Amino acid sequence: MTRKESAAMLRLAAPLLVAQVAQMAMGVTGTVVAGRLGVREMAAQALAATVFSLVVVAGWGVMCGLDPHVSRAVGARDPQLAGRLHRQGLWLAVGVGGTLALVTQLAAAPLLRTMGQSAELVDLTEKALLGSVWGIVPGLAFSAYRSLCSAAGRPRTVMVAAVAGNLLHVPLSFALAEQYGVLGIG
Numbered sequence: 001m002t003r004k005e006s007a008a009m010l011r012l013a014a015p016l017l018v019a020q021v022a023q024m025a026m027g028v029t030g031t032v033v034a035g036r037l038g039v040r041e042m043a044a045q046a047l048a049a050t051v052f053s054l055v056v057v058a059g060w061g062v063m064c065g066l067d068p069h070v071s072r073a074v075g076a077r078d079p080q081l082a083g084r085l086h087r088q089g090l091w092l093a094v095g096v097g098g099t100l101a102l103v104t105q106l107a108a109a110p111l112l113r114t115m116g117q118s119a120e121l122v123d124l125t126e127k128a129l130l131g132s133v134w135g136i137v138p139g140l141a142f143s144a145y146r147s148l149c150s151a152a153g154r155p156r157t158v159m160v161a162a163v164a165g166n167l168l169h170v171p172l173s174f175a176l177a178e179q180y181g182v183l184g185i186g
Contacts, residue, residue: 015159016150022162026169027053030185033177034128041182044124047117048185051108051125052132055100056139062096063089063143067151074151082148089144097137104133127183131176 001009027049034045066089073082108129112122142161149157177185 012150012153012155015155016146019146019155019159019162022159022166025166029166029170029173033173033185034182036174037177037181037185040120040124041128041185044121044128044182045185047112047121047125048128048132051104051112051129055104056136059093059096059100059136059140060143063093063140063147066092066144066147070147071151074148082151086144086148089147090141093140093144094137097140101133101136104129104136124182127181128185131180131183131185 030045030049031042034042066085070082070085070089073079073085105126109122109126112125113119117125145161146158149155173185176183
């Protein structure tokens with residue numbers, strides 16, 4: 001790899017790395033907020049975050065199938081196809097995300113009870129998940145936007161959106177947790 005290629009790759013990768021760290025920081029915020037509420041709430045948030053992570057990773061796996069197609073359309077200088085694929089990706093985010101949110105709400109508590117979790121912890125976890133599942137569709141839609149922006153060579157847009165999301169997430173999490181308890185942690 002030449003120095004020029006390395007520099008080009010770094011210009012593309014660095015903003016995406018910052019965006020990924022920003023997304024991970026949202027989970028840290030949830031832990032900090034839950035810690036302020038109490039030990040039970042923190043345990044519920046940790047369990048909810050584990051379930052939520054499994055669900056979101058499954059959704060991201062589906063959304064990653066969009067990346068090569070959008071990249072190919074952008075590389076072929078076919079903006080109409082890239083736009084059409086992006087719109088289909090947004091619909092995919094709605095369909096997959098909505099399904100995952102519904103399944104999570106219906107199945108998480110029974111599965112946690114089956115695994116031997118206490119009734120009190122399952123109830124709190126279910127409330128925390130109810131606050132979190134609203135983020136599945138927007139999170140998967142963000143994946144569709146990340147795909148398009150990355151393919152178009154505009155990774156800074158992804159970075160700015162992820163950092164801005166954190167700047168909103170932190171004060172909202174604290175405010176909502178004060179108002180709604182574990183339900184407000186998202």
